[in-house]
Amino acid sequence: MTVTHDTGSATAKAAPSISQRRRRSVAGNAWRGFVKAPFSAKFGMVIIAVYVLAAIFAPMLAPYGEAEVVGAGYQPWSWQHLMGTDQLGRDLFSRLIYGARNTVGVALLTTILSFALGGGLGLLAAIAKGWIDQVLSRIVDALMAIPVLIFALLLLSIFGTSLVNMVLVLAVLDSTRVFRLTRAVSQNVVVMDYVEAARLRGEKLPWIMRREILPNIMAPLVAEFGLRFCFVFLTISALSFLGLGLQPPTADWGSMVYENKMLITVGRLTPLLPAGAIALLTVGVNFVVDWFLHKTSGLKE
C-alpha cells in the first residue's frame, strides 16, 4: 500500500526544502488545470497549436514557395495543387500556410505591443491617480472617438503603407481599449489593504505595479488579450483586403480573399478557404478565452 502511494503524496517524502516545494506546486497546478478543461477549450487549444506549428514550420510543410509561380492561374483542386492556384498561378495551399506565419505573426506582435503600451499606462493611471490619470484618460477618449478602421486608413495614408507603420498604428489605436480595461480593473485592486501595506513598507511604483497589482488583474487581461488578438487579426485582414495591409507578394489571408474573389462568381469555394482559416482561429481563441475567464472569475453557473 505505502509503496503505491509514495509517488502521489509530497508529504510522505522526506521534507524537501522550501524552494523545491514551491516549484513543484506551480507545475502541478498548470497540469491539473489543463486536464480539467472542458472539450471546447481543448478543441480551441488544438486549433491554436496547429496554427502555431504551421507558422513555425511553414517552409517545411508548404509544397511550394510563398511567391513561386507554379502553373496557370485559377487551376482547380488537384493532387498536385491541393487547393488549386490563384490568379497568378501560385499554389494556394502553400500560400495559406505562409499566411499563417505572416498574418498571425503580425497580429501577435501588434497585440503584444498594444498590451505593453495600454496595460502599462493603464496601471500607471490607476495607481498615480490625479492629473496623470486625467491627462492619459482624456487622450485615450479623444483617440477612441474615431472609428478604428477609418482612423487606421487615414494614418496609413499619411505615413505610408509599410509593415512597421501598420503594426505601430494598429498597436497604438488598439492600446486605447487595453488602457481602459486595465485602468478599470486596477482601480479595484489599488484600494486593497495589501497595496496599502506595500506602500507602507516603502515599495516603489514598479514593484507595486508588477508584483502587487498585475498578478491580480491577469485573468481579465489574458482574456482580453485573446479577444484583442482576434480583433487585430481581423483588422489586418480587412486592411489587406482594402490593399493597405501586408503588401504583395507576401501571403496574407485577407489579401488572398481579395485576390481570388472573382472565383466566387463561378461557384468555386477557394476564396472562402483563407476566410475560413481566419474564422477557425477566431473561434479557437475564443473557446480558450471563455474557459479561462470561467475558470479564473469563479463563474459557476
Add this chain to the structure above:
Amino acid sequence: MNDNAKPSGTRTKGDVLLEVRNLQIEGESDEVWRPIVKGVDLTLKRGEVLGLIGESGAGKSTMGLAAMGYARAGCRISGGSVVFDGIDLLSASEETRRKMRGTRIAYVAQSAAASFNPAHKLMDQTLETELREGKRGRAEAEKDAIELYRRLRLPNPEEIGFRYPHQVSGGQLQRAMTAMAMTCRPDLIIFDEPTTALDVTTQVEVLAAIRDIVDQFHTAAIYITHDLAVVAQMADRIKVLRYGKSVEEAPTREMLTNPREDYTKSLWSVRKLGKQEQPGGEPVLQVKNVTAAYGNAVRVLSEVTVTVPRGRTVAVVGESGSGKSTLARVITGLLPPIQGDIVFNGKSLPPALKERSADTLRRIQMIYQMPDTALNPRHTVYETIGRPIEFYRGLTGAKKEARISELMTMIEMDDSYVDRFPGELSGGQKQRICIARALAAEPELIICDEVTSALDQIVQEGILQLLMRLQRELNVSYLFITHDIATVRAISDEIVVMFQGRVVQQGPKTQVLSPPHPPYTELLLSSVPEMDPDWLTNLLARRKVQPEAMKAGDR
C-alpha cells in the same frame, strides 16, 4: 400593549410551530457535494425564541434558511423534514413555499444595508409583501408600518419611511428591516446575526427593539448569532451547533450556568482571557495635538494626543466614525495631519509617507482588520513573509528561508504552509500570516486595526494570546484599535476612549474601566453585553432613570 421590556422566559408558550427532523444539507465545491448540515433536529413552539450559536461554518445560517424550506445557490436539502404548522415545506410546491415566505415566515438578514434596495424608499420596501398579498389597502398598511416603526423606537416614525436607505443609520436600517418582517404578522421570524455589523451602543437599541416586538406579537423566532452574550438576552432556549451537528441544547439559564459539553464550555470560557496591567515606561510613540481632515471639509481628528510606552499595549476604543482608523492613517503617514506632531523614539517624524526613510517605515508596522484583503491573493506565504525580510534586511537564499522558518514557528505554524496561497488558509491562519509579515520587519510598534473583529471567538482568543506572547518575548508595543471592550479588557495596559474625533478619556486600564466614568465611556462600557440573561432588562431599566445616556446611543 405595554412598552416595557419583560424578562424573557415569562411568556406563554403554545403548541409546536416548527419541527425539523434529521435535516441534511449538502453544499457543492469543485463539483463534489459535501455535507454542511448533518442530521439536525429542531423544535420550536409558538412564541418561543430559539438561539442558534456556533462558529462560522457551523451551518447556522444554512439551518436558518432551511427553516423556510430554502437552500441558497450551491446548496441542496438532501434529507430530513421541515414541518411548519402542519405543512411539510420540503415536499410542498414552490408556490406554497413562496406564499409562506414573507407572510407567515420572515427573514431578517445580517447586513440590512446590503439587503435594502437603495433606489426605493423604506416605506415602499416595508409594504411590498403586504400589498402584494392584498390583505389591506395602502393607507391602512402605511398606518400600521408607522406604528411598527414607533414600537421599534425609530426616531420620527411618521416620516422615516419616506427616506431612502442611505439616509438612515445602520442601526435604524436593521430596525426598519425588522418592521418589514413584521408587517404581515408572521408566526416565525428568522434573525440571522442582525446586530453583528453594528456598534455596541447601537446594538443595545436594536436588541431591545427586536426583543420587545417579538414579545408583543407573540412571534416565534430563531435567533442566529456567534455572540453568546447577545443570545443570552434574546433566547428562551439555546442550541449549539458545530460542524453541522447539534452539540447541545438547553433552556438559556441552564445552558449559561451549567453547560454539559466540553465544546460549549470552551465557548463560554473565551471571554475570561486577561492580562495584568503594567505601568508605562519610556514612550515609543507620541501623537501630539493632531488634527486631521479628509479634503478641506470633513474634520476627523481634533487635537488628539496619545502616548504609547515601549513594550505596552494601548487600546483605542470608540464606535465607528470616532476617528480610530484615521488615527492609524495619520501615524503611518498615509494621511498627513493639518497640525500637530508625530514623535517616534523622541524624534519628530515627517508627516507624509514619501518623506520617511525605509528604516522609519520598518519600525512601525500595521496589521489589518480583514486578513482577506490584507494579503495579496496571488502571493504565497513564502513571498508575503519573505518580501519584508528581503526589503529591509537584504537577506536572500538560505538566510531568508531560515528567517521565514523562524517566523512561522513564532506564529505557531510550520513550514508546510509556506507554499500556500491565502485562499488555502483559514481566517485565523491568514491573520497569523499578517502578524508574521509585520514581525518580519522587526518593528518597535505594531498598529493593530480591529485585528480580531472578523474572526470567531475561539480563533480570536488564539490570536490575542499570540500577540500577548510576542509582546513579552520581543518587547514590541501595540496600538490596538478596537470597538470590542472584551478584547480591550483582555490585552491592554492603557486605554484611550475616542468619540467623534476627540479623545474623551485616557489612562491606565483599571482606572478607565472603574467608575466613575465620563458620560460617553459610561455609555460605551454599559452597552457591552454580558452573559447574564437579565443584563439587557436591567440595563434598560437603569437607562430609563437616566434617559440622556440613551440619547447618545440612538443615532
